[in-house]
Amino acid sequence: MEAPDIFSVLQAKFGEQIVDFLEEGTLNPTVVVKPEAVLKVCEFLSQNEKLQLDSLMNLAGHDQDGESDLSVIYHFYSTIHDHYITVKTFTPREEPSVVSIANLYRTADWHEREAYDMYGIHFEGHPDLKRILLEEDWEGYPLRKDYVPAEFYRGMRIEKVK
Amino acid sequence: MGALNNKFNDNILITSLDKLLNWSRSGSEWYFQFGLACCAIEMMSAAAARHDLERFGAMPRSSPRQADVMIVAGTVSLKMATRVKRLYEQMAEPKYVISMGSCANSGGPYWQHGYHVLKGVDQIVPVDIYVPGCPPRPEALLEGLIHLQKKMREEHVLAKKEA
Numbered sequence: 001m002e003a004p005d006i007f008s009v010l011q012a013k014f015g016e017q018i019v020d021f022l023e024e025g026t027l028n029p030t031v032v033v034k035p036e037a038v039l040k041v042c043e044f045l046s047q048n049e050k051l052q053l054d055s056l057m058n059l060a061g062h063d064q065d066g067e068s069d070l071s072v073i074y075h076f077y078s079t080i081h082d083h084y085i086t087v088k089t090f091t092p093r094e095e096p097s098v099v100s101i102a103n104l105y106r107t108a109d110w111h112e113r114e115a116y117d118m119y120g121i122h123f124e125g126h127p128d129l130k131r132i133l134l135e136e137d138w139e140g141y142p143l144r145k146d147y148v149p150a151e152f153y154r155g156m157r158i159e160k161v162k
Numbered sequence: 163m164g165a166l167n168n169k170f171n172d173n174i175l176i177t178s179l180d181k182l183l184n185w186s187r188s189g190s191e192w193y194f195q196f197g198l199a200c201c202a203i204e205m206m207s208a209a210a211a212r213h214d215l216e217r218f219g220a221m222p223r224s225s226p227r228q229a230d231v232m233i234v235a236g237t238v239s240l241k242m243a244t245r246v247k248r249l250y251e252q253m254a255e256p257k258y259v260i261s262m263g264s265c266a267n268s269g270g271p272y273w274q275h276g277y278h279v280l281k282g283v284d285q286i287v288p289v290d291i292y293v294p295g296c297p298p299r300p301e302a303l304l305e306g307l308i309h310l311q312k313k314m315r316e317e318h319v320l321a322k323k324e325a
Contacts, residue, residue, distance in 0.1 A: 134241065134278065135240075142277050142278070147277070153240050154240070154244065156240060156243055156280055156286065157281065157285065158277060159281075
């Protein structure tokens, strides 16, 4: 199946939960869905017989410009049908929250923790949502575009004085 | 040793305690391998057959209790820095630190925008030898170890430390 076909299948199934389909100017054809519908859509993607997107290749958080909404991007691949689809969802910068798919795809477990660590996106229903790379007492989310590093961390100077 | 020369059989050797201790220390630089980044590859290469650190008595240890020298080889992130400090404190005296590569010396390429990188391991532990390079070749690390040997040989173990 090609990406536009997958999009029309999803649109027929979920209607208004599917917001948009991006094809021009993107590296991968992307279906944009509402953040609360992510789990339902992913369940459908993995279980529908014609789709069977059984492999989550990547899950990434994203901050476009430091002002607009944060987003989460899912890259799916079907090892059975050999086709791809990218799913994207937007969530507000203040209190960003997306439904977790960690119980559906085990790959998503650590990837969601990384997105939480770097962007502060809260994944509802994640079994163990805590920072994966930085220390627990770290303040802020460093890959956000508006992040400003602290002066000290546990008494160690972060920015060297010139 | 003047008056004592040729007074004993061949199997007795006379020297000063300083020299004896310094000789034994500088001849057994057992290093605590702290491979944190690409510098670790060069450190492994230095320890392997071609460069063979063991001909200087330097052999890798995996425990701080058995080590005399800590070679900090690589990028010290702030999370790792707390561990580096703790492991340094677990080493037995006398202990030495070699800072290997740009990252450990000064933060290296993470100097400006590395929000998570310690800008020089000398901020948390006292460093004896800095080995420059990104990463330093094994020859550079060898020279660092030889410089450390020189430093060890000039120590006075029993003399009072100057205040």
